Amino acid sequence: MTSQPPPPPTQPQPPPSSTGEQPETDHINRLPDELLLLICTKINNAKSLCICNLISKRFSTVVRQTPSLFLTFPHRNPNNKDENLPKKLFNYLSQSFFRKPPPNNFDGALFQSAIDSLKGFQNVRDLRIELPSFQHDESIRNWHAEFGRGANVCVILFATSLRDLRHQSPSSNHQIQIQNPDHASLTNHLLQSRIASSNQCFREATWRQHVLRHVVENHRRTLETAEICDSEQKGKVVVNDKQQVNDLLDPEVKLPASGYGKLWHVQVLRLPESRCVLYGATVVAIRRTDESEEECEDVGVKHLMKKRCEVDEHGLxxxxxxxxxxxxxxxxxxxxxAARR
Structure with a gap:
């Protein structure tokens, strides 16, 4: 008589809950760390990841390795309608860099807490930060700025109005006319207004660079790209590569105190790729340079465009x-x- 094999060991069953129901199996602990890290990378949001960091020691270990982060600076309290956050943020940043106390009505602790939340992440390679915008000129469509040894350029695009032709027949494109020529022409008033707005954008870009320096100094070993934009996605300051990160954190790399700019204006600008028409289109490019650097006709914009195409960034x-x-x-x-601004 042959002996029967011993029965397989029974798996221990979790104790029933106080309600008598069998508790659900914790499936997420079955996921490998690599898959959890991929999920964290897809989440991307720094605030959500900080919450995930509190779940368990295992989650904390994985979350801290997330390579891509997006941090949104908290907007003003909607119940405080008299609070002007962009102005107070600007004042707080400008004073904090000179080690002066923040304004009484600005929640500097909240701002510092948002920055401190990034310190626990150990492998940040791509960082994106969103701040409120200081700029309220509705004619600004986009602006872009890069600063460092190889680039000190800010480009601003204005348009009085924009017409989208994607839903119209191509045969109607040649019929575009200026209904009100004064609406799109570069009058003295429009010129002064757009130069003033360009200067404001350039100042904002400079302060965003200071914010980036303040934030990324704890990630200089791993960080490769960084971007700081506004909530309306109109303007951004970009750090494209490791060299620009090093330039940003190098105390010897300082922005020149003077420079030059160029202004282009076209009454009607047709864009065949995006099938849009811009009326009263103005481009202002501002470049900070040393006195010894020779002025160039395109203000370094062509070099900037070449770099952006290399990373497949296309837009208006x-x-x-x-x-x-x-x-x-x-x-x-x-x-x-810049010293007189």
Whole structure:
């Protein structure tokens, strides 16, 4: 008589809950760390990941390795309608860099807490930060700025109005006319207004660079790209590579105190790729340079465009720049003295 094999060991069953029901199996603990890290990368949001960091020691270990982060600076309290957050943020940042106390009505602790939340992440390679915008000029469509040894350029695109032709027949494109020529022409009033707004964008870009330096200093070993934009996605300051990260954190790399700019204006600008028409389109490019650097006609915009195409970033601003640089000469030259701003 052959002996029967012993029965397989029974799996221990979790104790029933106080209600008598069998508790559900914790399936997420069956996932490998690599898959959890992929999920964290897809989540991306720094606030949500900080919450995930509190779940368990295992989650904390995985979350801290997330390579891509998105941090949104908290907006003002909607119950406080008199609070002007962009102005107070600007004042707080400007004073904090000179080690002065923040304004009484600005929640500086909340701002610092948002920055401190990034310190626990040990492998940040791509960082995106969103701040409220200081700029309220509705004619600004996009602006882009990069600063460092190889680039100190801010480009701003204005348009009085925009017409989308994607839902119209191509045969109607040639019928576009300016209904009100004064609406799109570069009058003295419009010129002064757009130069003033360009200076404001340039100041905002400079302060965003200071914010980036303040935030990324704890990630200099791993960080490869960084971007700081506004909630309306109109403007951004970009750090493209490791060299620009090093330039950002290098105390010897300082922005020159002066520079120059160029202004292009086109009454009607047709964009065949995006099938849009811009009325009263103005491009202002501002470049900070040393006194020894020779002024160039395109303010370094062509070099900037080449770099952006290498990372496959295409948009309205780059299409406008390509058409304007190919077909139009600068309408104005601008002298920039940043020390007098």
């Amino acid at each position: 601003l780059w299409e406008v720049l390509r058409h304007i640089l190919e077909n139009h000469a600068p309408a104005r030259s601008l002298n920039i003295n």
